Amino acid sequence: MPWTHLARPRVLASALALVSLMPGMSVAAEESETVRRTMPGVVVSSPPTIDGVLDDACWSESPSSTAFTDPVTLQPATQQTVVRIAYDSRAVYVAFEAFDAEPERIVGRNTKDQVRPRGEDYVAFGLDPFHTHQFADRNFFIINPAGAKYAHLAAGRAEKAEWLGLWKAVARVTERGWIAEMEVPWRMLAYPERSQPIDIGLNFDRYRQSTGEKSWWSNIGLQEFNELDGHWTGVLPPPRERDLRFMPWVYAGVGGSRSDDMTARAGLDARYAFTPQFTVVGTVNPDFENVEQAVEGIDFSYGARFVGDRRPFFQEGKTILGSGYYHSRRIPNMDAGISLFGKVGNRSSAGALATYDDGGEANLIARGTRTLTDTTNVGVVFLSHRDDDGTNLIGDVNGSTRWRRVVVGVDVAQTWDGELRGRQAQGSISFRGDNLSVEIRPALIDADFVNRLGYHPFLGYRGVRGLAYYGRQWRSGPIRRASAFAGFERQDFEIGTVFRRTAEYGANVLTQSDYSLRLWWYGGRYEELQGEGTLVTDLGARSSDAFTNYGVRHEWGTRQGLPYRSEGVYGSVRVGDVSSSVNAAFVRHDVSRRQTIWTLTYDRSSALSIGGRLIWQDDDMNGYLAIRRSGYAGTEFYVIAGDPNSARFRSRYVVKVIQAF
Numbered sequence: 001m002p003w004t005h006l007a008r009p010r011v012l013a014s015a016l017a018l019v020s021l022m023p024g025m026s027v028a029a030e031e032s033e034t035v036r037r038t039m040p041g042v043v044v045s046s047p048p049t050i051d052g053v054l055d056d057a058c059w060s061e062s063p064s065s066t067a068f069t070d071p072v073t074l075q076p077a078t079q080q081t082v083v084r085i086a087y088d089s090r091a092v093y094v095a096f097e098a099f100d101a102e103p104e105r106i107v108g109r110n111t112k113d114q115v116r117p118r119g120e121d122y123v124a125f126g127l128d129p130f131h132t133h134q135f136a137d138r139n140f141f142i143i144n145p146a147g148a149k150y151a152h153l154a155a156g157r158a159e160k161a162e163w164l165g166l167w168k169a170v171a172r173v174t175e176r177g178w179i180a181e182m183e184v185p186w187r188m189l190a191y192p193e194r195s196q197p198i199d200i201g202l203n204f205d206r207y208r209q210s211t212g213e214k215s216w217w218s219n220i221g222l223q224e225f226n227e228l229d230g231h232w233t234g235v236l237p238p239p240r241e242r243d244l245r246f247m248p249w250v251y252a253g254v255g256g257s258r259s260d261d262m263t264a265r266a267g268l269d270a271r272y273a274f275t276p277q278f279t280v281v282g283t284v285n286p287d288f289e290n291v292e293q294a295v296e297g298i299d300f301s302y303g304a305r306f307v308g309d310r311r312p313f314f315q316e317g318k319t320i321l322g323s324g325y326y327h328s329r330r331i332p333n334m335d336a337g338i339s340l341f342g343k344v345g346n347r348s349s350a351g352a353l354a355t356y357d358d359g360g361e362a363n364l365i366a367r368g369t370r371t372l373t374d375t376t377n378v379g380v381v382f383l384s385h386r387d388d389d390g391t392n393l394i395g396d397v398n399g400s401t402r403w404r405r406v407v408v409g410v411d412v413a414q415t416w417d418g419e420l421r422g423r424q425a426q427g428s429i430s431f432r433g434d435n436l437s438v439e440i441r442p443a444l445i446d447a448d449f450v451n452r453l454g455y456h457p458f459l460g461y462r463g464v465r466g467l468a469y470y471g472r473q474w475r476s477g478p479i480r481r482a483s484a485f486a487g488f489e490r491q492d493f494e495i496g497t498v499f500r501r502t503a504e505y506g507a508n509v510l511t512q513s514d515y516s517l518r519l520w521w522y523g524g525r526y527e528e529l530q531g532e533g534t535l536v537t538d539l540g541a542r543s544s545d546a547f548t549n550y551g552v553r554h555e556w557g558t559r560q561g562l563p564y565r566s567e568g569v570y571g572s573v574r575v576g577d578v579s580s581s582v583n584a585a586f587v588r589h590d591v592s593r594r595q596t597i598w599t600l601t602y603d604r605s606s607a608l609s610i611g612g613r614l615i616w617q618d619d620d621m622n623g624y625l626a627i628r629r630s631g632y633a634g635t636e637f638y639v640i641a642g643d644p645n646s647a648r649f650r651s652r653y654v655v656k657v658i659q660a661f
Helices: 003-020 022-032 057-061
Strands: 038-040 081-087 091-099 122-128 139-143 149-152 168-174 177-185 198-208 213-216 230-235 243-254 262-273 278-284 336-343 348-356 362-373 376-387 390-403 406-416 420-432 436-445 461-473 479-493 498-511 515-526 529-541 549-559 562-575 578-588 592-603 608-617 620-629 636-642 653-658
Touching (some): 461 498
Antiparallel strands (some): 081 091, 139 149, 198 230, 278 336, 376 390, 406 420, 479 498, 498 515, 562 578
16 A cells, blocks of 8 residues: 555644644633733924934833843843833834844845845834734835835835835944834825724834844734734824826837838836825736846746736735735736725725726725624625636625634635636634644635636646644744755546545755755655655755855655656846846756856846846757936836846837836
8 A cells, every 4th residue: 555545634634633732722822922011102393303212302202112032031131121112193103223232243234125034133013003913914025234214104005116115214333133114105105094093903013133033022823913013193194185196108119020120119107195005006007127127936836827027017906805816917918007995994894906907907805804803804706807818707705704713714705707607615723722732624716717817737626735834933042943844635536537646745844044945845645646645855055045055956756657857946146236147946857957047137226127037948048237326216227138027038229217106
């Protein structure tokens, strides 16, 4: 009997045993959680100068707080942080004093805005103006010791500065640690319109790279339950004028199907915040050709791979519209589009995205959600795709609730494609402990379920999946983080034949010296193929350093009844303002394949950069080089040689200019 047939019941039994421990573990976890903290809202008479020096009079008027907690030890952080917050009719002001007994070990590598910190120190604060304790309503602002800042706004925004909003932040390393000051204009935020003061969800956090310690002002735990955020009380946001912005663009170039082809295009993006809670974004003749998309890998997959979408228009409102219902890469082109998203009252959110193509294709994605309690919400989704082949409609209802550490969810969808077609349904029950997580997920999808806007690599099956995960963190000793997981899939086709009988096991370790090791085995029976399975090993060095790291990956076993082997190397290096990375993969299966992706970037300043990408894949090669001034206010321009997304190199030269009003 194949080993996987024995492994299947063992994995299931292990998962059920872990589930049986949940009640006791749940209570223990709840007893350790902290009470929400509060800070009063204080209006300052004069704003601070954002310079990293806390000598402004307003800081002496502002409330301060400390006593940050490490959620791993449930003890006060080893290095404390003092925070201050105040506001006026124009902006919210925040100051951090991050004390550190070893300031020489403070790490601040990144110098470019809107790059989320990885492997470096940072401080952050979050605001939940609607006080719903939902991630979709949360704004957070991060800065590292080098002064690079990152903002995530509620509902999801593209990273274009004129769309995101201009905010100030300055950091400075001192003999006692480091200091950060922030100024966030109210006009960046969505908030309820009120004539009386309101309470706003509030939290602060800090990460120290030297020890891996993340600490919270109001401890929301390792699972980061947002209802444990603190409160900013008695705050009266200002009334706001309606905000209309235009961003026309134009580009001209030479090269295309023939090297002497001349091209010229123009388009317009517009954004209008017609209330402090609701926004509409429109685009006419969008430029998708010059957006660098993600590259699909060559590793083996039984079904279609998921490849992410980087086009800015589809990032607008993405938190409200969701990503599990439609895949925007299924809309490759369009001539016009519009997206509306925001709050309908304090507890409801709504969003809609529509696109139109002159070729006759039209798409609509609409979603509404209602927060019933801090941990319970329900939602509906509607999708429509129309082209020359007809109209495809999808209706979906979903909901989830959490009681302490136990989460239950359900999602049911029905499709129409000229007539009533198939359905998709899935449920889940999970336990989310500080160290242990267990999930059981039954699901079905009919063979005639048609969603022309979705990502569905397989149809016509039903069954159950399960996963158990255990992870720990340490603040001292040789190991920083370690985890292990085990899972199973037991699924059959509608006609009763076997689809999958698989199991997976794995472990991950990160050392204090920043080496990482990942082991993963996945295999079993796939349809009529028995004895399928591969073992993956991945060894990395400087693993938490986003700029200088390297590693090797190896996978071997059996896929589709044939020997399978894959090797890969990856790495990045940064010298001064020049960053370079390479990712190379070699696959040996029924045919041999190879892929190498090399990128190079020179950051001349925080706004101006020169960079490009080369891709060698099998017998094809493509590359492009670009000079960019982007990501900040004012005129943006791009000079591009080549095509970022072509399979083969194109002799093409483009100049693009964007101006915001």
